[in-house]
Amino acid sequence: xxxxxxxxxxxxxxxxxxxxxxxLSLTPVGTAxxxxxxxxxxxxKTLVCTFTLxxxxxxxxxxxxxxxxxxxxxxxxSITTAGLPWVVSLDAVRRITIHGVQLQxxxxxxxxxxPSNVRANLTKSGDIVISxxxxxxxxxxxxxxxxxxxxxGVK
Numbered sequence: 444x445x446x447x448x449x450x451x452x453x454x455x456x457x458x459x460x461x462x463x464x465x466x467l468s469l470t471p472v473g474t475a476x477x478x479x480x481x482x483x484x485x486x487x488k489t490l491v492c493t494f495t496l497x498x499x500x501x502x503x504x505x506x507x508x509x510x511x512x513x514x515x516x517x518x519x520x521s522i523t524t525a526g527l528p529w530v531v532s533l534d535a536v537r538r539i540t541i542h543g544v545q546l547q548x549x550x551x552x553x554x555x556x557x558p559s560n561v562r563a564n565l566t567k568s569g570d571i572v573i574s575x576x577x578x579x580x581x582x583x584x585x586x587x588x589x590x591x592x593x594x595x596g597v598k
Contacts, residue, residue: 467533468504470597475499476507478571480588482514484522486581487552492519494586498528500594507531507594509541518550526558536596539565544578556582569593 475497482494493516498509508528514520525545532540545557559578563571569590575583 466598467536468597469500469507469531469533470504470595471592472500472504473502474592474594476590476592476594478588478590478594480570480586482573482584482586482588484546484548484551484556485583486554486556488550490514490517490519490522490548490550492516492522494588496588498531504597506533518548521550522546522548533565533596534562536598537565537567539563539571539596544584546578546582546584551582553580556580556584565594565596567595569595 476499477495477497479495482492484490484492492514495513496509497511498507500507508530510528512524512527514522525547526543529544530542532542534540541561541563543558544561547555556578557580561573561576561578561584563573563576565571571588571590573584573586575585577583
């Protein structure tokens with residue numbers, strides 16, 4: 444019986460049913476996008492901002508790059524970024540990592556946040572949701588932005 448189960452598992456894996464062999468990609472591929480929404484940044488002080496980022500998915504969908512980032516509203520216009528472009532990798536169909544995020548503002552307290560990798564959820568409707576992700580420099584970012592066109596992850 445043990446041999447039969449082992450043979451069945453190996454057979455299913457050979458037919459492509461093993462999830463570890465499935466390729467993940469961001470869609471639509473080779474497409475520029477903009478994402479807008481809100482962000483809360485916390486260091487010694489709290490800033491609540493309108494957050495906009497722009498980028499593009501790779502031609503093969505393996506990654507995306509964020510090439511522009513802006514914050515607005517109140518003292519948020521003082522926030523600057525470094526290390527662009529930030530690379531976005533797809534860790535699971537609904538999970539991404541944004542690599543090398545670095546922010547700075549005199550209105551946060553100590554000022555420098557990052558560089559750090561930020562994990563986020565990617566919803567079916569194309570929202571990028573960051574839930575209290577820690578950045579080096581004792582900073583936290585929370586954000587929800589909606590992508591246009593809708594960017595999603597697929598297997």
